[in-house]
Amino acid sequence: MADARESGGTPNALALTDDALALYERIVRGDGQVEPGWPGLDELLAIGLVLPHLFDANTYLASDRQYVWQLLVDRERAAIEQSEELLGQSVERLRELSRFFAVLPRSATGDTDSGGIEFMKNPSDANAAVASALASANSHVYTAHPKDRQQEVLRISEVNDIERLERGIGMRTVYPDTALVRVPENQWVSAVTLHGAEVRTTAFPFPRMIIVDDAFALLSDHQAALAHSRTGWKVTHPGMIGFIQETFELLWHVADPWAGRIPRTTKTITNPRTRTILNGMSEGKTHEAIAKSLKVTTRTVTNLLSPVYKALDIEAGDRFRLGLWWAASDERDLEAERIQE
Incomplete structure (x- = not known):
């Protein structure tokens, strides 16, 4: 022309x-x-x-x-x-x-001409759309799951996710902080991170989203009259997918690395005394109350916890993340120090 x-x-x-x-x-x-x-x-x-x-x-x-x-x-x-x-x-x-x-x-x-946005009116439509997109993935898969996932769903997902990871497809997933104390999510994270998946958590609320390459996204439905946890909007418009990916990147930036990704070694992170302190913290006791029961100073309690924070790569004093790790840790089953009354 x-x-x-x-x-x-x-x-x-x-x-x-x-x-x-x-x-x-x-x-x-x-x-x-x-x-x-x-x-x-x-x-x-x-x-x-x-x-x-x-x-x-x-x-x-x-x-x-x-x-x-x-x-x-x-x-x-x-x-x-x-x-x-x-x-x-x-x-x-x-x-x-x-x-x-x-x-x-x-x-x-023809997606660009039609707008590239389609409502998936029932869960089977949404699941079929996601399955088709994942089957043809060749670059990356980004997911954000704001709600608990069923154990059977995670078991099936684990097999398929590992297969994609072994093909070199990048994978990033965001969960809410509550997932850190759930056994199904911990088992899934332990398996997929060994193959290169990246997982983070956040306390901030976020929408469910699945992004595959630069070609597909599924978003939660937020229309009050139609909302369903397993339905949503299928997006194939390139401009909208770019926007959704940027939204995911912002979420990823504010999220924290999964606490359960700490490599397991034959050495334990805790000892009997720190386990006693952590047990007391999990019961809601203050450092002052724990120090009194152990007949030590509050400063001693803080110093005893310092190596644990360092080993877990958690900022010193972040009792919330330390508590989340302790709630899911195998070291809870090890012997703690006996307190002499």
Whole structure:
């Protein structure tokens, strides 16, 4: 398509050079790796037909066509408001919008044209969509699970997750802090982290989400009348997936590493006296009360716990995370010091 230009040298938003058209066709078909300065790239960016990938500076994605349509309409309206002399040109370009979009290459799936967002009205639809996406994963899988997961679900997930990890697919998962004291999640984390999975927890509330590569996401449904823990919105629009991934990255940034990922060794982290202290803390006792029962100073209790904090890579004084680790630790079953009354 020949390059048409407005008076004053501003590119006409309803025309593309042959280079830009060829590049756009390449991008909508999934080949978004583009070197800086590639012929036609600046043209596509100026119009809004493509947008840069959030996590890869040299990769570009096709924008939603409805968004671009509205963007072009708004631009022409702004031009009309600025100068009545451009009224005739702007009206003509508005009439050409349909022709312009008709000649643009379309993606094979058509998701970009349809909006790329579909409501999964029942759990079976949602599960099928997730299973299909996971089967074709080739880069990464990010998940956020705000609620407890059933033990049988985690057992099945463990087998499939390890198979993907062994194929080199990256995996990041976020759980609420309450999962740290649940046996099913601990067993799952112990298995998958050995194969390279990364797991974090947070006390902040967050939505359920599953992201597969740059091609698929499933979000929880937040419509009060339709909400269901196993339904949600299937997203395949590249711009929306980029936004969802950025949201996950923000969640990942504020989350803490899973306490249960501490490597197990033949040496224990605690000794009989520190186990006595930790047992007292788990009962809600203060350091002062524990120190009195042990007939030592409060400072001694603090000093005795210091090596435990260090071994667990927990900030000294973070009783909450220390308590979470102790609640799930095998060392609870070891003998504690007997207190002489």
